[in-house]
Amino acid sequence: MTLTFELDPAISPEFRDQVLTLWADVSNAGGSVGFVPPVTVDDIRPELVKHLIALAEGRTRLLVGRDQGGAIAATAFLTHNTHRLMRHWVWLYTVMVHPRHQGLGYGRDLMTAAADAARGLDGVEAIRLTCRGGLGLERFYGSCGYKEVGRIPDAIRVAPGDDRDDVVMLLPLG
Numbered sequence: 001m002t003l004t005f006e007l008d009p010a011i012s013p014e015f016r017d018q019v020l021t022l023w024a025d026v027s028n029a030g031g032s033v034g035f036v037p038p039v040t041v042d043d044i045r046p047e048l049v050k051h052l053i054a055l056a057e058g059r060t061r062l063l064v065g066r067d068q069g070g071a072i073a074a075t076a077f078l079t080h081n082t083h084r085l086m087r088h089w090v091w092l093y094t095v096m097v098h099p100r101h102q103g104l105g106y107g108r109d110l111m112t113a114a115a116d117a118a119r120g121l122d123g124v125e126a127i128r129l130t131c132r133g134g135l136g137l138e139r140f141y142g143s144c145g146y147k148e149v150g151r152i153p154d155a156i157r158v159a160p161g162d163d164r165d166d167v168v169m170l171l172p173l174g
Contacts, residue, residue, distance in 0.1 A: 003065035003073055003106055005113040007120075011052060018072040020044055022098055029099040032132040036158055051077055051094070063117050065097075065110055073098045074110045078118055078127070089126040089170075090118055111144040119173050126172045132156050133165030146171045 009015065020041040027035040027044070034047060054060035059082070065074030079091040092114055097106045118124050129146070131137040133156075138148055150168035157163050 001068060001104065003067060003109055003113075005063060005065050005110075005117075007063050007117050008055070008061055009064050011055070015072070016048065016052070017041075019075060020048055022072055022075065022096055023048065023094070025099055026096045030135075031096060031099070032135055032137060033094050033096055054079065061117065061121070063110070063114055065106065065113065067101070073101050074106055076110055076114045078114065078121070080121075088123055089128055090121065090124050092118075092127050092129040095129070107140065108144060111141070115145075115171060115173060125174060126170055128168065128170050131167050131169065132158070133167050135164075138167050138169070141169050144171070 023033060023035075023044045024039055024041050026033050027039045028037045030037065035044065051060060051062075054077075055062055059080055061078040061080075063076045063078065064072055067073040074097045076095045077093040079093055081087050081089065081091070095107075095110065095114070097110060115127065118127050127146075129141065131141060133151070142148070146169040148167055149170045152166040152168075154163035155166035
């Protein structure tokens with residue numbers, strides 16, 4: 001089984017609701033995607049709206065992975081830099097694979113599809129992302145070719161007394 005990937009799919013209310021559900025399910029399973037459990041789709045909705053506005057304005061691209069039944073199983077947002085000296089790389093945000101698909105290689109497939117999508121963007125030479133330390137994400141992204149290029153200790157406060165490093169990773173596309 002593999003996912004089918006699509007860059008910049010049409011956004012319908014049903015599509016939006018599927019992304020919200022995915023984001024809530026990933027967050028509530030402990031995924032490092034900007035929230036800590038418990039969250040609801042209503043908690044996440046304002047953040048998704050920001051992403052959708054950026055999509056509509058052409059500042060962000062959305063990569064979606066669908067399972068064989070057509071349901072959204074994975075997403076990643078590629079965001080262009082607006083600074084004229086940094087337009088040669090993009091940010092990768094909100095990298096998610098539904099918890100029911102964990103362990104099937106879909107995360108690696110998503111990262112490969114994101115790199116392929118970025119290579120197709122005019123003038124893009126690298127992908128940069130950040131991840132929350134303490135979850136082993138650095139090892140996963142490292143296994144996908146990313147290199148750790150920075151770390152800010154205790155920059156992410158998950159809960160009182162639970163601070164995590166903000167890890168910066170880079171994938172050159174050349």
